Amino acid sequence: MEHLEQRQKIIIMLAIMAAMLFAALNQTIVGTALPVIVADIGGMDYFSWVFTIYMLTTSITAILVGKLSDTYGRKPFILVGIGIFIIGSFMCGTSTNIYQLIIYRGFQGFGGGMIMSTAFTAVGDLFPPRERGRWQGLLSSVFGLASVFGPTMGGYIVDVWQWNWVFWIFLPFGIVAFAMIWKLFPNVTTDEKASVDFVGAVLLSSAIIPLLLAFSWAGKTYAWDSVTIIGLFTWSVIALVLFITVERKAKNPIIPLKLFKNSIFTISNVGGLLMGMGMFGAIMYMPFFIQGVLGISATKTGFVMMSMMLSMVTTSTIGGQLVTKTGRYKIFAIVGLLTMGAGMYSMSTMTIDTTLTGAVINLVIVGLGLGLTFPVLTLAVQNAVEHKYLGVATSASQFFRQVGGTIGVSVMGAIMNVVMANKMEEMMASSGGATANLGNLQAMEDPQVLMDPDKVAQVKESVPPEAVPMFEQVIASMREILSTALSGSFLFGTFILGGAFLIIIFLKEIPLRMTNETPESKVETPLESSKASS
The missing domain is CATH 1.20.1250.20 (MFS general substrate transporter like domains)
Incomplete structure (x- = not known):
């Protein structure tokens, strides 16, 4: 075509x-x-x-x-x-x-x-x-x-x-x-x-579905150490082992395992998985800070989050043009991950004193890096495999990014919940019963309630007038707790993006092919991959 x-x-x-x-x-x-x-x-x-x-x-x-x-x-x-x-x-x-x-x-x-x-x-x-x-x-x-x-x-x-x-x-x-x-x-x-690998498809689905469900439910619907979550992870591992066993013998495997012997395919997808963890974590939990800590309404939060997406659109478009013009792509992934990491680290330093402008700047930095990195990893995978594997290689790249996002959101959420629970216990213990006159304080025992201004207002109305100053002090403390918890989540995201950066450093950059009909010898083979140095 x-x-x-x-x-x-x-x-x-x-x-x-x-x-x-x-x-x-x-x-x-x-x-x-x-x-x-x-x-x-x-x-x-x-x-x-x-x-x-x-x-x-x-x-x-x-x-x-x-x-x-x-x-x-x-x-x-x-x-x-x-x-x-x-x-x-x-x-x-x-x-x-x-x-x-x-x-x-x-x-x-x-x-x-x-x-x-x-x-x-x-x-x-x-x-x-x-x-x-x-x-x-x-x-x-x-x-x-x-x-x-x-x-x-x-x-x-x-x-x-x-x-x-x-x-x-x-x-x-x-x-x-x-x-x-x-x-x-x-x-x-x-x-x-060739015949369709129905057995491989069923086993792959049996490995993916429980894995995604486990990371989606863990820490929310079920505890991480619950029988349900452990059972889902176990089911996923068993199905994955069976899938690998079947695919090694399949005539037309749903995912040719030899692709993982290609260093560019493997490194790009692992980097994409880690990038997905950081990317989706920022998208999911930054609104918690904007609404819960800064007290911005949900409608305005949507406009604030636009800054990240608009910066991503800008650099993905410009970066794509530069890749086509220069024929280079690895440098854009490296610069993009460094930029994302810097933005994520800056998010981890935010406090209740951070201004809305400061939050927007952090979002823009993350978006700029995301736009540079997002399209490059898929391009690197496509360029490294034979054209007959184009579909499976591209879908694998998207899949790893999706799985990374699911894992990242779950782990960062778990970190946030653990820190909040510990800090809330400390706050309640230090109050020494002084909050007894605040009425329906139990309705606000979870700092995530700060995401619902109407509920906060309803609880405030039930507080006796003489206790309003103390109520506002408790609200301020809860905002600080939520900010501290989110800082831990964003710091985790920073380390994850740092890991992605270190992995992409070892990505071998081969010339972008000028045609889809280039002979196989022009594409990195598994043997060449094992000998390649970054």
Whole structure:
């Protein structure tokens, strides 16, 4: 497909970007609207499953479709993915209870996984590695734009219209993208159709699902040392061992294990996993600081978080252009990780005296580094493998980043909760019963309640007038506790990004190929990989 006319390539890329924007917006817009949705249809106890089921089905589909698209072409999967996502989006808007919404979101996730997996891979079909940098950067910027506008639009829609339109408003994007790809996207398949590795697919799913569930539930729904969490981890390990055993003998493995002998593939994916831990940690827990410590409203917090995403969009676009122009990519990953690490460390030093401007500057620094690093690691993987492995290599890169994000959010959350619990015990012990006149203080025994200004106001109203000064002192102490807890989480993220930096230092940079048809000898082989020095 790299021999198509440039005009046709650009039109196809616009269609792919429309499909990705459609999927990404549907994902980011739900977060803001979900409280209103749950208030209408009920099911607060199953609130988290709306996100969890989507994450599971997306992750599983992306990794499986990567290999299948290498054999049967990208076009069928991206079309089916868009179709499933359109149907799933429409059905989500018709939900009358939380159970229907969870089922429809899971169905929607199958389509989202197909779209995300084939979209980044299609760039590799359309353009040789030397030209992919600018397009990978533009695709990455789509995620940033969705993260910028999605939450704000979600809040606006539920305030002005009915919540159903959160799922319906972007359906035209999907329909237009489907029509464009159907008409313009040529399908390229391999000459030989090997059998599908169904056993490997089942075992891989059996390893991934309990792993993601364990990290999603640990420290929240269940304790880390609970039978449920330990059982899920054990199940995942056993399934992984069986998967490796089967894949070694499979004629057409769902993930060729020999790819891990390629140093660039392995180092890039490990670096991507660690980067995902830091990236998603910043995205998830910085709002806790902005709302809980600084006392900024949820609506304004969305605008503050825009600074991180806009800086990411800027550097991912500029960085992609520079990669294409210079043919170099490792330096951008190194500079990006250093910048992210500096921003994360600066976050760990924030206190209750930090200004909103200071928080925004830290977000911008993290975003600048993220934009430089995000597209480079996928490009490095694509450039290091034979074209016949393009789909599975690209989907593996996305999968490792997703797993990293799940692990990072869980571990950083655990650190935050442990520190908060210890500090709260110290505060209660030091008060010596002086807080007895504060009335409903038990309602605020968790500093995370600071994220809900209405609840804080309700508790304050129940406090006797003479105890209001002490109540405000307790609130200030709780803000300080939350700030200290978040500092520990961000410091962990700093060390993780430092680890990613050290790993990427050993990434071997090979010239970006000028064509997808370069002979295998021009690509790093497992034997060359074992001899390569960084």
